[in-house]
Amino acid sequence: MSAAVETDVKRDELTSLERVGLALQYKKPDRVPAAPLVCGASSRVLGISYDRWSQDPKAATASLLAAQGLIGFDGFLTLVDLSVEAEDFGQEVIFPERSTAYPNFDDPFIKTADDYGKVVSVDPRKSRRMSSVIEIVRGLAEAKGKDVAVMGFVYGPLGVLSQIRGHAELFKDLIRHPDRVLEAVEIINRVLIDYAIAQVEAGAHAIVLDPLYSSASILKKETWVKFEAVFISAVADAVRGAGVPVVVHNCGGGVYFDAVMEHINPIAISHAYPAHGSANWEEHAANWAKKVVTIGVADPAKVGHEFSQAEVLEDCRREIETFKIAEGGFILSSGCEFPPNGNLLSARTMVQASKLYGRY
Amino acid sequence: MSRAKEELYERLANAVLELDEDLTKELSHEVIDQGFDAWEAIEQGLLIGINQAGKLFDEEEYFVPELLIAADAMYAGLDILRPYVKDHSTGNPRRVVIGVVQGDTHDIGKNLVRIMLEVSGFEVFDLGRDVPARRFVDRAVEVKADIIALSTLMTTTMDQMAEVIRILEAENIRKNFKVIVGGSPLSQQFSDRIGADGYAPKAALAVQLAKRLSGLVNAA
Numbered sequence: 094m095s096a097a098v099e100t101d102v103k104r105d106e107l108t109s110l111e112r113v114g115l116a117l118q119y120k121k122p123d124r125v126p127a128a129p130l131v132c133g134a135s136s137r138v139l140g141i142s143y144d145r146w147s148q149d150p151k152a153a154t155a156s157l158l159a160a161q162g163l164i165g166f167d168g169f170l171t172l173v174d175l176s177v178e179a180e181d182f183g184q185e186v187i188f189p190e191r192s193t194a195y196p197n198f199d200d201p202f203i204k205t206a207d208d209y210g211k212v213v214s215v216d217p218r219k220s221r222r223m224s225s226v227i228e229i230v231r232g233l234a235e236a237k238g239k240d241v242a243v244m245g246f247v248y249g250p251l252g253v254l255s256q257i258r259g260h261a262e263l264f265k266d267l268i269r270h271p272d273r274v275l276e277a278v279e280i281i282n283r284v285l286i287d288y289a290i291a292q293v294e295a296g297a298h299a300i301v302l303d304p305l306y307s308s309a310s311i312l313k314k315e316t317w318v319k320f321e322a323v324f325i326s327a328v329a330d331a332v333r334g335a336g337v338p339v340v341v342h343n344c345g346g347g348v349y350f351d352a353v354m355e356h357i358n359p360i361a362i363s364h365a366y367p368a369h370g371s372a373n374w375e376e377h378a379a380n381w382a383k384k385v386v387t388i389g390v391a392d393p394a395k396v397g398h399e400f401s402q403a404e405v406l407e408d409c410r411r412e413i414e415t416f417k418i419a420e421g422g423f424i425l426s427s428g429c430e431f432p433p434n435g436n437l438l439s440a441r442t443m444v445q446a447s448k449l450y451g452r453y
Numbered sequence: 454m455s456r457a458k459e460e461l462y463e464r465l466a467n468a469v470l471e472l473d474e475d476l477t478k479e480l481s482h483e484v485i486d487q488g489f490d491a492w493e494a495i496e497q498g499l500l501i502g503i504n505q506a507g508k509l510f511d512e513e514e515y516f517v518p519e520l521l522i523a524a525d526a527m528y529a530g531l532d533i534l535r536p537y538v539k540d541h542s543t544g545n546p547r548r549v550v551i552g553v554v555q556g557d558t559h560d561i562g563k564n565l566v567r568i569m570l571e572v573s574g575f576e577v578f579d580l581g582r583d584v585p586a587r588r589f590v591d592r593a594v595e596v597k598a599d600i601i602a603l604s605t606l607m608t609t610t611m612d613q614m615a616e617v618i619r620i621l622e623a624e625n626i627r628k629n630f631k632v633i634v635g636g637s638p639l640s641q642q643f644s645d646r647i648g649a650d651g652y653a654p655k656a657a658l659a660v661q662l663a664k665r666l667s668g669l670v671n672a673a
Contacts (some may be wrong), residue, residue, distance in 0.1 A: 133609070192556045192609040198582065259560055264518040265525070268472065311561075313516045346637070394608050394638035399646070429638075432608035 105448070109167035110298065113242040113424065117299075117338060117360050117386055121421035125413055125451030127444040128168035128242070128388070128426045129396070130363070131192055133433030134440070135160035143433065144188035148172055150225040154232030161241060164441045168242035169233050170301060171292070172224050172342075172430060177258035178288070182212060182281065183218035193433060196256050203258040206266055209273040210279050212257070215238045217288035227291045234296025242299065243293030244340060247328065249304040250281040251321040264311070267320055274320060282324040293335040300332045301340045301363065307353050308345030309369045312420050314352050322356035329357045340388065345427035350381055361386035365393070365428025374415050382419035391414075391443065393427040397435020402442045409446030425451065458489050462498040469502025469526045470509075472519060477502075477526040481533035491537035499534070500572055503527045507569065511657065517561055525570045527585035547667040550593045551602040552580030558605035562636060565656040566602065573660050575600075586616035593630055599667045602659065603649075605636040615647040622648075631666040635659055 106123040107115070115122040135156040136146035146153050157169055164412035174194045180186045184202040188194045203209055226246070248256075252276055254367055255263045266274050289300050304325055307317045329339045341359040347369035353362065362385050367377035373446045374390065381387070390412055409425055414425035424446050431440050461483060466512050468476040475488040478501070484494040506523035509515040515523070551567055554657035560582040570577050578596050580588060593601050603614045614634050623626040634643070644652035650666055663669075 178544075193607060195556070195558050195583075198558045260559065261521055261564060264561070265521050268522055269516050309513060311517050313513075316516065316518070344637075392612065392638075392640075394643065395640060397608060398611065398644045399640065425590055430608075432638075434609055434612070 108239075109241040110239070113167050114298075116421060116424050119386065119420060119422040121453035122453060125447045126167040126424045127451070128166050128170070128424055129164070129391070129431045129440040129443045130161050130172065130200035130393075130427050130429065131164060131166060131169050131431045131437075131440050132157075132170055132172045132374060133174070134397075134431050134435060134437060136433070138163055139438065142190050143192055144190050144194070147188055147194050148222075148225065150228035150232065153225075153229050154236070157229070157233060158236055161237065161438075164437065165444045166440065167424070167444075168244055169237070170244045170246055171229050171233070171297075172246040172301075173226055173229070175224075175252065175303075176256050177222040177226055178248055178253040178281070178285070180222045181215050181217065182253065182257055182284075184257040198259050201257060201259045201262070203254075203277075206273050208272040209258075209270070209277040211252075214279040214280055214284055217284060218291050223288050223291075227288075227295050230292045230297050231295035238296050238298070243297050245289065245295075245297035245300045246342075247285050247289050247292070247300060247302050249302060249306070249321055249325050250278045250285055251317075252303060252305045253281050253285070254278060255306075267312075267316060271320075278320060278324055282327065285325075286328050289328050289332050290335050293337050297337060299338045299340050299360075300343045302328060302332075302357060302359070303342045304353065304357065305343055305345055307313070307343055307349050309347030309349065310345050313400070314349045314369075317349065318352055318356065322352060326356045342388075350385070354385060359385065361388050361422075361424070363388035363426060363428070365389060374412075378415050378418050382416055382422065386422040386424065387416055387419060388424040388426045389428040391425070391427045393429045393432055393435070396427055396439050397432030398441065400439065401444075402438060405439045405442040406446050406449065409443055410450040413447070413451045421453065455661045457487070458493075461487065461489065462494055462501075463532065465494060465498030465501035466505065467528070469499055469523050470505045472522040472526060474522070474526040474529050477487065477530045478533060481530040484534060485537055491534040491539075495531065495534050495538070499530045501528045503568065503572055507572070507657070517565075520565065520568075521561075524564070527568075546574055546576040547600065547669065548576045548578065548596055548598040549602050549663060550578045550580065550589060550598040551604070552584035552589060553582035553604045554610050554617075555583055555585045556610040556613060557605045558582045559605050560604070562606065563602075563604040566604070566635065566659045569656050569660045569661060570602075573664065575663065586613055586620055589617050590620045590624070590626075594626065598630060600631045600633060600663055603632065603634045606617070606638070608638045609614065611636075611638060611643065614649065618648050632642065632654070633659065633662055
């Protein structure tokens with residue numbers, strides 16, 4: 094079917110980088126950019142084990158480049174896993190052979206509230222995993238940076254802390270030991286500023302910040318503002334100061350778009366669900382599509398695991414239709430990482446959908 | 454019920470609702486010291502409090518941190534009162550084996566479901582997070598569970614749910630258990646594809662699903 098689709102679509106007139114750049118400025122490019130968040134899934138293109146992909150920047154870079162060649166997506170995202178920063182702060186991480194790495198919460202780095210004092214600054218350019226991501230950014234930028242958007246990735250400070258304390262314990266500490274949490278968040282945030290800048294220096298065209306807990310499915314808005322927003326805004330300012338735009342990614346339910354805009358002011362938000370206060374995608378598009386560029390919003394599990402290729406095409410067509418209201422400010426993507434074990438053909442079909450239905 | 458007893462239970466409920474673990478413990482001891490019925494205090498104090506907290510959670514007054522701390526308070530009170538519960542028969546409580554599947558450590562959703570199931574009268578065996586498929590099956594057989602409840606937040610670990618069902622089928626014990634699944638990336642479509650008995654998009658709905666599948670309420 095994809096071969097038939099290829100013959101039906103017009104030839105692209107712009108490079109991926111130009112296409113994404115225009116969309117981020119609310120200028121209509123030749124077509125809707127398509128950037129399904131193919132990260133860990135790229136390991137399968139070259140047949141590399143997930144644990145190697147997660148820890149060997151050369152292998153990850155080669156995989157991502159091969160995946161872009163195969164799928165034709167318009168942007169790279171250097172999301173390796175949400176434990177990258179955590180390991181460098183001292184958390185033991187488990188690397189499964191065929192799945193995403195995760196912290197060993199049987200042995201959290203922060204075991205009690207007193208342990209928050211163990212969080213000390215690290216140099217992201219020298220620490221094992223953050224330096225690896227910086228190298229991936231550099232490799233992608235050198236190989237394809239003139240043509241394809243390279244987006245660096247930084248997990249928010251509260252998210253990083255949850256990966257070294259345990260999610261539930263951290264959430265309880267927000268109420269029981271707020272000062273200890275705030276001290277650690279501040280230290281982590283300073284490191285994240287360096288980390289973001291290092292990715293910019295390595296060639297990232299934009300930095301994606303992930304404030305996962307800015308979401309009504311987890312925290313009250315005021316709680317997120319107190320424990321993360323007032324810190325991560327400094328990361329955003331530093332990125333903009335270094336000359337590249339800030340994008341936010343949050344795959345949580347009911348993202349507080351108003352607070353995210355106020356404190357981070359991203360050029361675009363990548364998300365999986367309608368904003369807090371919007372009942373459905375139509376309402377969301379009416380409320381937000383003209384205020385901030387939308388990146389999304391395909392359900393990654395459905396696209397990667399459930400849908401036939403015809404259903405992927407139809408799903409993408411609907412999304413492109415819904416976000417026509419954005420007047421160019423829309424990038425078709427999965428609302429979260431494309432499933433690392435999902436059907437890669439579906440990622441390719443998403444790109445085909447943008448060529449079929451997303452011409453301006 | 455005496456006025457003093459009624460007031461004490463109300464204070465117990467409020468202590469849970471107001472996230473005050475120390476006060477919950479203190480009042481639970483007071484229940485024992487006064488010679489009041491421990492089960493009555495659980496039902497009309499602790500469970501009322503956690504139910505009210507759950508209601509505030511649904512209304513977006515409370516969020517995950519508040520609900521977790523309310524649950525801690527409730528469990529602290531339960532630890533004190535439980536040894537004094539006498540001759541209380543809950544009939545035939547349905548048993549649920551619950552956990553987060555192997556490769557995933559996100560357990561907030563699972564914990565919320567566990568709390569709500571316990572409050573609703575289920576006997577819950579929580580296997581924690583990062584649980585191998587084999588362990589779900591072994592534990593369900595061991596405790597003669599009615600339901601196996603599987604949770605995951607990651608697309609990479611969704612297939613572990615199918616693995617649990619594969620083991621049940623391979624061992625010809627699939628019909629002995631209802632299998633329910635939940636977690637952010639899941640859908641009814643996924644649940645149907647792997648042959649689960651039910652899918653719940655939210656914690657509160659998981660309880661309704663468990664009740665329906667275990668025959669505690671009629672299918673609607």
